Amino acid sequence: MFDKYNPLKKKQLRLINPQGTLVNKNEFTEDADSILEEGLKRMLFARTVDLKAVSFQRQGRMYTYPPNLGQEAIAAAAGLVMREEDWLVPAYRELGAWMAKGATLDELFLYWSGFEDGGAFKNASNMMPVSVPIASQLLHATGIGFALKYKKEPGAVFVFCGDGGTSEGDFHEALNFAGVWKVPVVFVVQNNGYAISCPVSRQTAAESIAVKSVAYGIHGIQIDGNDLAACYQAMKTARDFAEKEQQAVLIEAITYRSGAHTTSDDPGRYRTKEEEEQRKKEDPISRIRKFLLKNDRWSEEEEKTMVEQFGKQVDVAFQKVESAPPYPLEDVFRYQFAEMPETLNRQMAAYQRFSNWKEAQA
């Protein structure tokens, strides 16, 4: 696959087109075929969580949130490919992958509601926290890859960034180190067209992001990021290659950020409604649904019931988070060091004295 789709050949891996038709039988394995129903369910679940999150934010019940709308196939595919022993190093727009690793709905809503507790992902094995500074997490992935290799442990590392992230020095350094050290890392760039307001043409003069792999001496491939089958196929191949050959792979997944950068952003300032409508036709959920419907493998009625169920599940989790106990003062301090230094104790005690005084005034 990597030879055939060498980025210098300017080819993109696509298996199922936006009309839901299989267009590349050669690369479409039974394995990829077999995950489509489960993949669609996961995308639908992620979308339900995501749309609800945006609406909770709009209702003033949650803080700033970065929507995943339109990009669900990439995270869902990674979730299906990743094994227990694999590591996930998130950026902040791969909801489906986090949930596949074991991040719970309660945690997600806690985190985006402003509680650090939610960001711990306590039951997710081999998962780093959400990384808001751009591209810095890519280096962590290279380091984790080094550790796996050093300890002769099985597994590979999945790490995400966006098209904007590829402009940061850390992107180049992470790929360069990964190339030199020969470590099992799958770098997934979600090229969703925009870094907040800036189109990808503002980030690079190169033909593609995938082509940058050539200069680092690692394999790279550009895929249709709205095609679940292509995402799965490429990530599965990349993962197994990375683990077996102990080498890194760069995957550029072309998608479209149908929503805003975050709930604080207004895309109307920098792109047209026409463009949004046009790109909506490539939606990852509708194309797999079309494909499965054509092949009598999906029921829209069952989907409706399923999504209603998902909605209820999300509401229950969110209500639980809304009735969470208030953030205790100790939580600001207690996790800063293994043992709390005296200076932090003093600061906490000083605040407590003020707090008691304030209460006494009331």
Place this chain on the structure above:
Amino acid sequence: MKVMNLVQAINNAMDIKLNEDPSMVVYGEDAGLEGGVFRVTEGLQEKYGEGRVFDSPLAESAIAGTAVGMAAAGLNPVIEMQFSGFVLPAMNQIISHVARIRNRTRGKLTSAVTIRMPYGGGIRALEHHSESLEAIFAHIPGLRVVIPSTPYDAKGLLISAIESEDPVIFMEPKRIYRAIKQEVPEKRFTIPLDTAKVVQPGEDITVIAYGAMIRECQKAVMLARKEGISVELIDLRSIFPIDRGTIATSVKKTGRVLAVTESAATCGVASELVTIATEEAFLNLEAPPRRLAGFDTVMPLPKGENFYMHEPARIFYEIRQLMDF
């Protein structure tokens, strides 16, 4: 005169300087078409063209590093860091080059870059969007560090920063970006970069603060007044260099001093202020100088932010502690 908020005043300062100074360029992440995520550069690209006001690729180190080159070669770059929490990749350029070029070249070259960035908490933002890093910059020899607290000061100080032959870190208290409106002259005017300002004269105690904390201190001053305590409130404005004279005069008069900062306590700006007060007015002190600074912790996520950000009652409580000493 025109009523402006901080965003408009800062925008107006850049507008005036872009018009006057053909060597000035403005760039940063989303600073062009979008006008910045806080709209501080709004309309400037439209007015001065993409050649002078533009979006850069997403790389803070590159934004600062290219500005060094531009400044060396005769341009006047005014760059934007989207949030102060994101300036960290640029620290190598800022500390290793921006701050040193003049000294290294014995004054032959300058790196008179203006680096703007919104800073501070209180807006319930995501992680890395609420930091106050002014002490880090102030600690680096060769950088001027300026923080306005009003639209008027923001305009006058930013024009001075852009005209300065030194690099200036211009930190904008985003919490009050739109919260404070004030009449501001539409024409060019400047405020010297190294002067503090007495916001409120008083007799009993000196409170020194800057940025968004000024507004909270003003509320605390009102609380104190109700109890018959007369507070002299000083807006530091320049974090480096610090206006020692204004502090000395005030503390010699009041004998008590409280330094208030959002940023972490240890080795912070408040520590410096307390030191200066002690050095300048030791024999006049009625009580040990006191700091109210941020905890030595990571800035908490929104649900813990109330503990971290000083409310007027906390500032008043600290004033009381000093008065009751």
